[in-house]
Amino acid sequence: MTKKRARLLQGNEAVVEGAIAAGLTFFAGYPITPSTEIAELCAAKLPAIGGKFIQMEDEIASMAAVCGASLAGMKAMTATSGPGFSLKQENLGFAVKGELPCVVVNVQRVGPSTGMPTSASQGDVMQARWGSHGDHEMVALSPSSVQEAFTLAVESFNIAEEYRTPVILLMDEMIGHLREKVVLPEKEELVIRNREKPNMTPEQYKPFAMDHGEIAGVPPLAAYGDGFKFHVTGLTHGEDGFPTNNPAIAEKQLKRLNEKISSNKKALTRVEKFYMDDAEVVVFAYGGTARSARKAVKDARAQGIKAGMLRAITIWPFAEDALLEVKRNSPKAVIVPEMNLGQLVLPVKRVIGDSAPVIPINKIAGQLVEPEEILLAIKEAM
């Protein structure tokens, strides 16, 4: 019997397929459930394509290795879950400050601490935003299918490269371990972006220039080994990369660092609108939970109830504009199902205000939010 083009893939496997399609050549990590398959598959696949897989001594070192590989011009990734994500925060901040493109996959499991390793959670949504210290922007994407785990892995690298920033691929165990039918796109169907390289002499090159680059505020990045000698530090630095305590320079650089993301929110923040045109009750969902929301909305529509789903594909920057549109349509309620204690409820309320009740549905012990629970909340809101 002949195989068709479709394949059965696990979410974690799709991440690796997507990352390699995007140009991944370096993975450093410390395996942890429920992300382990990502490390396993990288170990199997990267050497065969001339890439490197390194199992480091811990998560701190693996994030450091990823920063180094990025600086050497490679597309680099690591994968982890909550406990490891906590350890990566310091060097994740270094990647933000050094403006090092890289991808950090966090397949969320129940926390705090070692929690419930094999159970699904969305408990790291706020950690993704603010886990590292100091004022910074963060880009985090959250797939809700195996197919999307592939496309968002590609997108994570594209954003990282385009904006010289780390990107978090914020998965949950439900999607990470789910196997389903996917059709992987052919190479020529994909858009792959690469970091801008300097087009000046090494002597003229400033790695943190204020006004160079195709995208405002994103200076080109030379690779170590290309003949450009430059300094990278976590200390606040000037255009040449050397530390400074000069408040005028520090303020300019920190603003550029934040604004290169915040001023491009429109391009970065993607949502899916499902039956939203005439929706009277809106379900705001993301990741695995959006699967339940989709079923609930379909069931509600089958019963003549005008429900819709606004799905955040990009978690950070937050989907403010799409929610403002929801607010203008004055829905009867906005329902927010999450596998946490309501981490995105306040951000939703901040936009929706008093215009509609915001109703959380929360699961915190590894159970999924079931479609029936969301359907019930939709009916109660009508």
Next chain:
Amino acid sequence: MRLELRLAGEGGQGLITAAIILAEACAEYTQLNAAQTQSYGPESRGGASRADVIISTDEIDYPEVKAPDVLVVMAQEASDKYVQGVRPGGTVIVDTTYVKPIPKSEAERLKVVEYPISAKARDLGREIVANIVALGLVVEITGIVPKDAVVAAVLDRVPKGTEELNKKAFFVGVDAVKEL
């Protein structure tokens, strides 16, 4: 059409592998959609293990099994835990090598298929193919996916040198249904 299946037993019995093979047969060799999930403890041998498959002609929104149409139980603990969750009128396939008869109260609302799955696998030479015998039973009882698709998916996944053994194991399961 949407069919929910659950394979339950102990870690090491290969039930997750069997579930993956069934889902692969549907997704890679037919037009059917399939979603496969699992639940297991931190151990790689022993401990409760459960693998679920949803097969559907439509898009699968919610990918978790709620009330299985078909349940295979290959350990007593799994039987005690999961039989009650089967949809009324659903089918329970019991590996009598390890599982006592289903309580009467439950058996009355279900179709019960009893077969010494693991013992028959042992007769073939290696008990490790019990999962493939179970797969044969499931495929023949449900008729959900062509048998040649499943055989192809089995051969894609099993270790080299075990192809014939696994094929034989599959048809032991298939033939068992015909004899029931």
